[in-house]
Amino acid sequence: MPHTVSREIHLKSRPRFLPSREDFEIVEVPVPRPENGQVLVRNLFLSVDPYMRGQMVEQARANSFALGKPMDGACVGTVVESKRPDLKAGDYVLAEKSWRELYLSDGSELKKFEPDGLPVQTWLGVMGISGFTAYLGMLEVGKPHSRETVFVSAAAGAVGNTACQLAKLKGCRVIGSAGSDEKVEWLRTHGGIEAFNYKKVESIEGALKHLCPGGIDIYFDNVGGPHLEAALESLKTFGRVLLCGMISKTEADGRPFPLTNLNLAVRKRLTLTGFRASDHLHLFEQFSSDMRRWIEEGKIAWTETIVDGLENAPDAFLGLFRGENLGKMLVRVE
Amino acid sequence: MPHTVSREIHLKSRPRFLPSREDFEIVEVPVPRPENGQVLVRNLFLSVDPYMRGQMVEQARANSFALGKPMDGACVGTVVESKRPDLKAGDYVLAEKSWRELYLSDGSELKKFEPDGLPVQTWLGVMGISGFTAYLGMLEVGKPHSRETVFVSAAAGAVGNTACQLAKLKGCRVIGSAGSDEKVEWLRTHGGIEAFNYKKVESIEGALKHLCPGGIDIYFDNVGGPHLEAALESLKTFGRVLLCGMISKTEADGRPFPLTNLNLAVRKRLTLTGFRASDHLHLFEQFSSDMRRWIEEGKIAWTETIVDGLENAPDAFLGLFRGENLGKMLVRVE
Numbered sequence: 001m002p003h004t005v006s007r008e009i010h011l012k013s014r015p016r017f018l019p020s021r022e023d024f025e026i027v028e029v030p031v032p033r034p035e036n037g038q039v040l041v042r043n044l045f046l047s048v049d050p051y052m053r054g055q056m057v058e059q060a061r062a063n064s065f066a067l068g069k070p071m072d073g074a075c076v077g078t079v080v081e082s083k084r085p086d087l088k089a090g091d092y093v094l095a096e097k098s099w100r101e102l103y104l105s106d107g108s109e110l111k112k113f114e115p116d117g118l119p120v121q122t123w124l125g126v127m128g129i130s131g132f133t134a135y136l137g138m139l140e141v142g143k144p145h146s147r148e149t150v151f152v153s154a155a156a157g158a159v160g161n162t163a164c165q166l167a168k169l170k171g172c173r174v175i176g177s178a179g180s181d182e183k184v185e186w187l188r189t190h191g192g193i194e195a196f197n198y199k200k201v202e203s204i205e206g207a208l209k210h211l212c213p214g215g216i217d218i219y220f221d222n223v224g225g226p227h228l229e230a231a232l233e234s235l236k237t238f239g240r241v242l243l244c245g246m247i248s249k250t251e252a253d254g255r256p257f258p259l260t261n262l263n264l265a266v267r268k269r270l271t272l273t274g275f276r277a278s279d280h281l282h283l284f285e286q287f288s289s290d291m292r293r294w295i296e297e298g299k300i301a302w303t304e305t306i307v308d309g310l311e312n313a314p315d316a317f318l319g320l321f322r323g324e325n326l327g328k329m330l331v332r333v334e
Numbered sequence: 335m336p337h338t339v340s341r342e343i344h345l346k347s348r349p350r351f352l353p354s355r356e357d358f359e360i361v362e363v364p365v366p367r368p369e370n371g372q373v374l375v376r377n378l379f380l381s382v383d384p385y386m387r388g389q390m391v392e393q394a395r396a397n398s399f400a401l402g403k404p405m406d407g408a409c410v411g412t413v414v415e416s417k418r419p420d421l422k423a424g425d426y427v428l429a430e431k432s433w434r435e436l437y438l439s440d441g442s443e444l445k446k447f448e449p450d451g452l453p454v455q456t457w458l459g460v461m462g463i464s465g466f467t468a469y470l471g472m473l474e475v476g477k478p479h480s481r482e483t484v485f486v487s488a489a490a491g492a493v494g495n496t497a498c499q500l501a502k503l504k505g506c507r508v509i510g511s512a513g514s515d516e517k518v519e520w521l522r523t524h525g526g527i528e529a530f531n532y533k534k535v536e537s538i539e540g541a542l543k544h545l546c547p548g549g550i551d552i553y554f555d556n557v558g559g560p561h562l563e564a565a566l567e568s569l570k571t572f573g574r575v576l577l578c579g580m581i582s583k584t585e586a587d588g589r590p591f592p593l594t595n596l597n598l599a600v601r602k603r604l605t606l607t608g609f610r611a612s613d614h615l616h617l618f619e620q621f622s623s624d625m626r627r628w629i630e631e632g633k634i635a636w637t638e639t640i641v642d643g644l645e646n647a648p649d650a651f652l653g654l655f656r657g658e659n660l661g662k663m664l665v666r667v668e
Binding site for chain 2: 246
């Protein structure tokens with residue numbers, strides 16, 4: 001049977017904590033032509049995301065990545081050849097089959113979509129899981145009211161940036177922190193957000209107190225660590241903390257950042273809520289339609305960082321932990 | 335004008351962190367006879383509570399105790415002499431005028447109540463703010479369902495004990511921790527609670543894992559610190575943490591206990607909610623009627639530790655931080 005060849009990035013070894021290039025290897029695998037009921041898909045864009053680190057490190061988790069296999073994550077591809085009536089060559093599909101060029105599928109794991117004028121990679125970012133995570137956290141969990149003050153960390157990241165935009169859309173005052181002047185500049189000029197470079201302030205707590213002397217109502221936490229500690233100091237009574245991720249836990253030696261002021265949650269009657277978008281997929285259609293409309297109305301600004309070439313996917317992924325992405329970090333598979 | 339003399343315990347100095355006997359002094363003050371519109375009240379029982387420490391330490395807080403004055407807290411008294419039509423000698427009143435024997439009042443700060451067959455001090459404990467705090471936290475915030483597993487720290491304390499009873503009443507399996515074998519024994523035999531002595535287990539985390547291999551649904555936190563850390567490890571996905579108080583922060587040197595695993599709140603999509611009963615006083619009538627009924631039905635077990643004599647109020651209060659109370663800690667004013 002004739003076959004083609006696909007390059008894949010495999011997980012070679014489990015990092016103890018932070019992954020490095022040596023944990024990945026690129027391999028070539030044969031991909032057969034599709035049989036009846038199958039389609040052959042070529043990936044166009046891959047999403048690399050911080051959560052993948054956890055599934056690399058721990059073998060015991062139900063969803064751990066397997067050694068010697070590609071790390072499955074969100075990707076956008078196009079159908080190359082179809083032996084299914086519901087899909088034809090040229091169709092765009094979303095799947096969780098990333099870190100490879102080509103794959104066969106029986107269709108069950110594919111979600112066909114119409115780009116409808118937007119770049120296809122948007123379905124990995126603002127129209128995809130990043131946007132949905134921001135939507136879910138900020139709107140469904142946070143429920144911001146007009147004129148509330150909202151603080152978002154990693155505000156130039158894929159989720160953070162959309163979280164900022166959604167809070168702004170609800171009439172909130174939005175403060176964002178980011179780790180470079182370039183990101184701060186983007187947030188200010190394109191995002192319409194009050195932003196500061198947390199690496200250049202004396203303390204995050206001081207910066208927040210200065211920017212929000214009246215306190216903050218909602219903190220959308222993408223990082224944990226010193227940002228969370230500072231936000232707890234600035235939150236108003238009955239404030240809400242939306243716990244989306246704690247990349248700050250990712251210190252060089254993997255030691256968790258100790259939080260020393262959670263007692264403020266009692267004194268100020270705060271609510272801290274951990275959430276994950278995938279628990280709420282019943283809201284995805286509503287999200288898609290809302291987000292599409294807001295984009296058309298020009299209410300959502302976003303950006304992306306695109307790394308070219310499957311072979312550079314590990315660098316793109318590792319770059320997330322060095323804050324190298326402005327907006328969504330994507331790999332263009334060429 | 336003839337007057338009587340009352341002894342009062344005054345705040346003499348602000349402790350840096352943990353209070354000591356030297357921070358209090360006992361003084362005699364003259365109390366005039368009531369004028370028209372006034373009543374003279376004799377305190378019968380005073381409530382001493384951990385939250386008072388915070389109001390001693392910090393001068394800046396709106397509700398800080400003043401130096402050279404009694405520390406106002408909940409108390410039960412009886413009217414000695416009345417020049418008001420709505421109160422007569424012998425009436426029982428609740429007030430926030432503790433740490434003294436006698437006081438004059440214009441009535442506005444008094445809440446008359448009928449003991450109705452229960453000991454008067456019950457209105458400082460299970461029928462009062464301790465019971466209401468447990469009710470509010472466990473039932474209104476926690477919303478336990480039948481057959482859920484609930485863990486309560488400081489389970490032999492005034493709030494913790496009632497929290498256990500309420501969860502049991504809702505059909506939950508209840509695990510309690512306490513700091514002495516005597517408390518554990520009381521919880522088991524009188525409270526009907528599975529209890530362990532946290533000072534005698536190798537680790538709280540291990541004890542919880544052993545007792546609840548399937549995990550816990552709700553953690554009612556009265557202490558913070560290692561208990562909270564252990565509970566975060568044992569909580570199930572979508573578990574709830576009810577943050578009532580963090581007496582563990584009260585280490586000898588006042589340094590806060592560092593929490594190193596709040597990242598689990600993201601991974602397990604936990605909700606942590608700080609609450610204070612006084613925010614929800616509109617529910618107090620509902621609480622009173624519910625609790626009264628449950629007591630009559632024999633569904634609520636409780637106990638109390640009574641220290642005799644106003645002069646011993648500082649020792650009673652300091653004893654809270656050494657875990658000397660089984661159930662509600664009270665001072666009988668003689």
